[in-house]
Amino acid sequence: MHLNFSQQMKMSQQMKLAPRMIQSMEILQMSVMALQEKIDQELEENVVLELTDPKQKDVHESESEVSSSGAEIEQREITVDNDHNNEADFERLLEMSDDWPEDNITSGGKPSANRIDEYSDRQHDLMGNLQANPQSxxxxxxxxxxxxxxxxxxxxxxxxxxxxxxxxxxxxxxxxxxxxxxxxxxxxxxxxxxxxxxxxxxxxxxxxxxxxxxxxxxxxxxxxxxxxxxxxxxxxxxxxxxxxxxxxxxxxxxxxxxxxxxxxxxRTFEPFPGRCFQSHVSQNVTPDVRVQQDDDDKWTVQLLNEYTPELKISRKYLRMLADNPDAKTKEYIRKKIESAKWLIDSIEQRHTTLRKVSQAIVDHQTDFLENGPEAIVPLKMQQIADDVGVHVTTISRAVDGKWMETPRGLYPLRRFFGGGTTTSEGDEVAWQKIRLKLQEVIDSEDKSNPLSDDALVKEMATHGYTLARRTITKYRKAMNIPSSRQRKEY
Structure with a gap:
C-alpha cells in the first residue's frame, strides 16, 4: 500500500498533534480533585512551572520582566502552534478516533501540602476533609x-x-x-x-x-x-x-x-459486615461550577477556579534559555517550557469548554433550577454539542465526574441528561420525572393490597403518562422497588 504526499503529510500532522491533543482530552475529563493532583505532580516534575499567587498577581511585575530580547525570541520559538486553532484540532482528533483511553491520568506522587497551603487556605480545609489511611x-x-x-x-x-x-x-x-x-x-x-x-x-x-x-x-x-x-x-x-x-x-x-x-x-443484622471498612478514601464532593441568578434574574454559570491553582512559566528559566550557552541545557529547558505551555493551554481549554457546556445545560434546565427535580426536561448530549459547536464526545468528557452547585443542592452534570417520552397531552417529559411520579404512586398505595405492574400502568395513565408494562417493570426494578407481592404488608 502506497500513500501519496498529501496522505503522508496528513498522517504526519496527526501524529504531531496527538500527544498534545490526548493531554487536552485527559485534562478535560479530569475531576477538579484529579486535576489538582495532576498539577501538583507537574509542579514536582517540571522545574519551569510555578504557582501564581492570586494575592500578589501583577505586583512588582516589572521586576520579573525579561530584559533580554534574546529571551523573547527564544520564548516565541518554543510557543507551540500559537496561531493554530487548538479547539478545532481537539475536535478533529475526537472525530478521528473514539478509541482513545477513557481512564484519567492519576498522579503518581503525593500532593504537596505546602504548595496548596501557599495558594489557598480553602484548599487546605478541603484536603483536611479527606480520611487519612483508613484501616482495612x-x-x-x-x-x-x-x-x-x-x-x-x-x-x-x-x-x-x-x-x-x-x-x-x-x-x-x-x-x-x-x-x-x-x-x-x-x-x-x-x-x-x-x-x-x-x-x-x-x-x-x-x-x-x-x-x-x-x-x-x-x-x-x-x-x-x-x-x-x-x-x-x-x-x-x-x-x-x-x-x-x-x-x-x-x-x-x-x-x-x-x-x-x-x-x-x-433487619437489625448486617448482611455484609465488612462493608463499613472501605479500601478507598472517602471525600466530600467538590463542585466544578456554580449556577446562580444575576441581577437580571438570568441563570449564569461561574467556574470555581479557586480550587485550581494558576500556573505560570518561570522567568528565571526563560532567562537561562536565552543566556546559557550550553546546547544540552538549552534543549532541556526548551522541552520543559514546551511541556509546561501544553499543560497551561490544556487547563485553560478545559475551563473554557466546561464553562460553555455548563451554561448550555443551565439554559436548557432553567425549569429544574426554578421548580425542582420534577421539572427536569429531556436533554441529549448531542443538543449541547450542537449549542456549543463541539463534538458530542467532548460533551461526554466535559461532564464526566463534574458537579454543579445549584440553589437546590449539588448535582453531577450527567444528572441533567436523559431521554423522555410524550404525555397524553403531547408534552415531552423526562424519564426522571416519570420515575418520581412512579415512586409517588407506589408510596401512596394501599400496602395491604399493593398495585401490580398492570395496575401501575393504569394508575400512571391517569396522571398523563402512557407507558408499557415492561417500562413500568424496568423502572421499578431500577429503583429497587420490590414486586407487589413483596410489598404486601400483613
Whole structure:
C-alpha cells in the first residue's frame, strides 16, 4: 500500500498533534480533585512551572520582566502552534478516533501540602476533609486475631483465612478449597477450630460462608425472640425474601405478629459486615461550577477556579534559555517550557469548554433550577454539542465526574441528561420525572393490597403518562422497588 504526499503529510500532522491533543482530552475529563493532583505532580516534575499567587498577581511585575530580547525570541520559538486553532484540532482528533483511553491520568506522587497551603487556605480545609489511611478490614481482623494465645499452626492458618475474606467479610470458597491452596498440611478439625475463632471477631458475622451463616453468627444469647429468629433464618430465608409470611405462619405455627417481630430483629443484622471498612478514601464532593441568578434574574454559570491553582512559566528559566550557552541545557529547558505551555493551554481549554457546556445545560434546565427535580426536561448530549459547536464526545468528557452547585443542592452534570417520552397531552417529559411520579404512586398505595405492574400502568395513565408494562417493570426494578407481592404488608 502506497500513500501519496498529501496522505503522508496528513498522517504526519496527526501524529504531531496527538500527544498534545490526548493531554487536552485527559485534562478535560479530569475531576477538579484529579486535576489538582495532576498539577501538583507537574509542579514536582517540571522545574519551569510555578504557582501564581492570586494575592500578589501583577505586583512588582516589572521586576520579573525579561530584559533580554534574546529571551523573547527564544520564548516565541518554543510557543507551540500559537496561531493554530487548538479547539478545532481537539475536535478533529475526537472525530478521528473514539478509541482513545477513557481512564484519567492519576498522579503518581503525593500532593504537596505546602504548595496548596501557599495558594489557598480553602484548599487546605478541603484536603483536611479527606480520611487519612483508613484501616482495612483485614488489618482490623488480624489485630484482633493476634490477641488469641494459639500455637503457630493455628496462627498461620488464621492469618491465611483472614486474607481469604472478601471485602464484605465473607469467606471466599469452601473451607476444604482454602485448605487445599494453603500450601501446608492442616487437618479439617483444626481448620474448623480456626474458622470458629475468626467468626468470634468483630464485626459480628465475619468469616461466614453464606448469608444464612452470617446472620446466625449475629444472634446473641440475650436477643429478644432468639429462638424464633433462629428458626426464621435457618428454615425460611427464601420465604422471607419472597414475603411469604402466611406460608411461614402455617409452617411454624407462629402468629403473624410474632413473625413480623422476629423479622424486625433480623433487619437489625448486617448482611455484609465488612462493608463499613472501605479500601478507598472517602471525600466530600467538590463542585466544578456554580449556577446562580444575576441581577437580571438570568441563570449564569461561574467556574470555581479557586480550587485550581494558576500556573505560570518561570522567568528565571526563560532567562537561562536565552543566556546559557550550553546546547544540552538549552534543549532541556526548551522541552520543559514546551511541556509546561501544553499543560497551561490544556487547563485553560478545559475551563473554557466546561464553562460553555455548563451554561448550555443551565439554559436548557432553567425549569429544574426554578421548580425542582420534577421539572427536569429531556436533554441529549448531542443538543449541547450542537449549542456549543463541539463534538458530542467532548460533551461526554466535559461532564464526566463534574458537579454543579445549584440553589437546590449539588448535582453531577450527567444528572441533567436523559431521554423522555410524550404525555397524553403531547408534552415531552423526562424519564426522571416519570420515575418520581412512579415512586409517588407506589408510596401512596394501599400496602395491604399493593398495585401490580398492570395496575401501575393504569394508575400512571391517569396522571398523563402512557407507558408499557415492561417500562413500568424496568423502572421499578431500577429503583429497587420490590414486586407487589413483596410489598404486601400483613
Amino acid at each position: 478490614l483485614h488489618d482490623y481482623l488480624l489485630e484482633q486475631f493476634h490477641y488469641f494465645e494459639v500455637d503457630s499452626e493455628v496462627r498461620d492458618f488464621g492469618e491465611f483465612l483472614i486474607q481469604n475474606l472478601d471485602e464484605n467479610g465473607r469467606l471466599q470458597g469452601t473451607l476444604p478449597e482454602i485448605m487445599q491452596v494453603y500450601g501446608k498440611s492442616i487437618d479439617h478439625g483444626t481448620a474448623d477450630q480456626v474458622l470458629g475463632l475468626i467468626q468470634k471477631l468483630d464485626p459480628p458475622g465475619v468469616g461466614a460462608r453464606d448469608l444464612q451463616e452470617c446472620l446466625l453468627l449475629q444472634v446473641t444469647d440475650d436477643l429478644p425472640l432468639r429462638d424464633i429468629v433462629i428458626t426464621l433464618i435457618s428454615d425460611h430465608l427464601d420465604n422471607i425474601s419472597h414475603n411469604r409470611l402466611p406460608l411461614i405462619e402455617r409452617t411454624t405455627g407462629y402468629s403473624l405478629e410474632t413473625i413480623k417481630a422476629g423479622l424486625e430483629q433480623i
